[in-house]
Amino acid sequence: MKDNLVQYILGIADNSLILGQRLGELCGHGPSLETDIAMTNISLDLLGQVRSYYQYAAKLLGGDATEDTIAFLRLEREYKNVLLVEQPNIDFGYSITKQFLFDVFHLALLEELQNSKDEMLAAIAKKSIKEVLYHNRFSSDWIRRLGDGTEESQNRIQTAINDLWIFTDELFHQTEADKSMVAEGIGVDVTLLKANYYKKVCAVLDESTLQTPIIEYFQKGGKNGIHSEHMGYILTEMQYMQRTYPNMSW
């Protein structure tokens, strides 16, 4: 039970950690000062949420575990984030599409997680939801603006949608830990979020004069620790300081 709860927490928090790290890459590289700050603000929001989850997981694990050991000292296969969030930024179209496809899911997940029987998870969800409401608003606005913008912006955002769509189905897969936590009334049954997710995403795409991709094969693996080739590079950069100077602190 405890092990499943820890795995369940990591499954939620790792998404935000890896997406937060990806967004952090844009610091100083955003297309304009304003979007640069906006994207890194979102990154910091996500990392703040991650700290609450990891502190809780560390308490459950006991021993020497801390939020830092969980964030920085795991091996690639021990990270349980979905493949979507580890995809590279490429251009602003990809960054904001990835953000949008995640935000719609994230918001729906937290709305349900607020009702968790686990008081700590319910409290974290309640606190995080205000931030995620804004993320969702920010990324949806940009999809509309770029989709219904110039020919160039529309092409770029459509290309990003087409390429990233293949990673959306995994958001609704359940791991063994997920299933056991749903049975306990602690976890959210993500399979129930799927229909509404695609409805919401498609509505924004329609408004933005973008095409919804039609594909039958979807990528999966991240939730079980089987990641894409990008993950190793992310972890190398993210873990560098702790691996090179163990136990270093500011």
Add this chain to the structure above:
Amino acid sequence: MKNWPLWEVFIRSKNGLEHRHCGSLHASDATMAMENARDVYTRRMEGVSIWVVPSAQITASNPENSAELFDPAKDKAYRHPTFYELPDELKHM
């Protein structure tokens, strides 16, 4: 992005106070200007309300006319209401 118009941002730091000019930013439309203002100027709890105004809509005084506009007020101390005693509760006069 170079073509994005400039917007002036006004923030009210708390209820009861006035909006104050705090800076400017670039945005393609009012919605974006509002979101950018929120992200750039209120990240450290600086405000409870935001106004954004297209900079082009502001008519500014010309620095060359400063002498005729402002200098005449310099020697008219009697226009300052310094002879009134204000109650302590009035903090923002």
